[in-house]
Amino acid sequence: MDTAVVWYRDDLRVEGNPTLANAVDEAEHVVPVYVFDPRRRGETRYDTEKRGAHRARFRRESVADLRESVRERGGELFVREGHVEDVVPSVADAVDADAVFAQTKPATEEISREHAVRDALGDDIPFHRRLTHTLYHINDLPTPYDRIDDTFTPWRKNVEETTPVREPVPAPESVSTPDVDAGEIPTLSSMGIDEPPTDDRAVLPFEGGETAGKARVNRYLWEEDRLREYKSTRNGLLGSEYSSKFSPWLAAGCLSPRWIHEQVKQYEDERVSNEDTYWLVFELLWRDFFQFQFLKHGDDFFTQSGIRDVEPDWKQDRQAFRQWAAGETGVPFVDANMRELNRTGYMSNRGRQNVASFLADALGIDWRWGAAYFEEQLIDYDVASNWGNWAYQAGVGNDSRDGFFDVLAQAERYDADAEYVQTWLPELDPLPPEYAHRPWQMNADAESTYDVVLGVDYPEPMIDVTERFSELRDQ
Known part of the structure; x- marks a missing residue:
């Protein structure tokens, strides 16, 4: 064929990318295109953002790096903004494409967008999808x-x-692209997204690309x-x-x-x-x-009852959810992890398990709210891994847990000296580890000695943690 369009999605690389490699092998000219679709940001039905600042920055850097990699091979990455079902067919029509190559992904939104593009292309332009x-x-x-x-x-x-x-598959040695306006990579501000915070406590800077x-x-x-x-x-x-x-x-x-x-x-x-x-x-x-x-x-993963069709009585407590999301629960191990997430877009796997269990098990709040908040904040958000793991923790997914994470025992096991908690909650820095993990155990004399007052310097716990965990063990 003469010309093929490569619609880049969540496959922003040249190495090990069958979509690009196959198009280069089969067509004389290739038009790699990435579309900034406004539907990949904005508010969700859970009152969260689909893509927060950390992941938006990482995505923009990844697209810029991909453009450089294609240019190093003599080609160009074309960048456009708009709905993919409008943009991809428009590009294909403009370059008189013989085919469109694209990554396919399993989640429902991704599949529906793929189908919309295929429908808009019609029967005249073949659509070749690759699971990459x-x-x-x-x-x-x-x-x-x-x-x-x-x-x-x-x-x-x-x-x-x-x-x-x-x-x-190896990266192609060269990519021949036609002379078409490359387009500018939009800035975060032009997309209505604030620059994410930077923090020297972050585990890595996580540069995209x-x-x-x-x-x-x-x-x-x-x-x-x-x-x-x-x-x-x-x-x-x-x-x-x-x-x-x-x-x-x-x-x-x-x-x-x-x-x-x-x-x-x-x-x-x-x-x-x-x-x-x-x-x-x-x-x-x-x-x-x-x-x-x-x-x-498919869609079963996004329902309250998940793939197991069980119906826990989930609470819809928006205020409690906001405290959890802000790292203001009064439970230090939970709060430290949530504040790290909010500041850096990342959290350890151990932290993710604990904060998810605290929301779904200890607070009994609809697990989907937590999954949606992770979707907004996580720099490494992947739809299947995120929603699959949340459903697992909530007891409605694969291999689901019958138990819960005791965040107090977990904190003392994995953060015995309270270094992690005190890194992200510096207001607790004066406390010895036993109080840093359980500040509510301080009496007035201890508060005076360490100059940390519960309810002033750090929130009082939103629930009686010990009592709640005892109830969960007895269930």
Whole structure:
């Protein structure tokens, strides 16, 4: 064919991208285009924003980096604003395209936009879609996605035993694009988004783009040699060293999971192969599982009752939700994690489990409010991973928990010296660890000694935490 349009979505890379590679192989000229669709920001039905400032900044940086990568190959990334079903067909018509290539994703909004673009293109312009967001290709699964097990472990074992991971496709050496107005990458302010705050307490600066993502992989695996300790350190809370933190680049598609898998296998060949190195692949499998589960269950993941069709009596307490979101619950481990999220767009996996459990289990508030707030704030938001994990914690999803996270015991286990809590709640810095985690246990003399007054310097707890956890244990 003469000309193909490549509609970029959440696959903002040139390495390990079959959508781009296939288009370059099949067409003489390629028109890569990214569309800033206003529907990917703005207010949701949960009174949250679809995309907050941290993720908006990361996305803009990722698009800019992709443009540079395409330019290095002699081409151009065309940037437009508008509804994708208007913009993509318009671009295809302007360049007299013979086909459109695009990433496909499993969630309902993403699928509906894909269908809208296909319908607008009509029958004259073929639409070629590629699943580029998963480690395993859907056509290689031993069981069709609509019949896969809803429990992770049997699915994982079956896939590991029967299915090889495809090798990542190399980046094209050159990209030939026609002479079309490239368009400007919109600024945050032009999109009505404030610049996100910066904070030197952040675990990483999280610069968007494939270049920065590969640099993080190189640093974590090869320069600092940390993969050998991945599993044993992944529950950390402070600093860049704990966990890989590849998730923001995976979520935006700046890194291919197959490319990361290849890097892990090379590391195992050249350095060490142990339970820690395997565990990173294990986490990629969890990510895949949720992607395929969303293909299977669709909209059910966004209902109160989830895929298990259970009906807990969720509260609709907006004031309590706002306290949780602002990190003003009076429970330090919860508040520290939420304040880190609000300031940086990131939170550890350990923190996510605890704050989700506190909202859904301890407060009994509709879990979807929390999932929507994470969608707004998280720099590494991925629709399937986010909503799948929240449903899991709320007891309405896959492998759902029957228990809860005791945030007090968790704090004392994973933050024994209260360093994390006091990093994000400096008003508690004068307190010894036992009071930093349970400030309500201070009497008047202790408040005077440490010059920290509950209800003045730090909020009183919004619930009797000890009593509530006792009730949950008895249920």
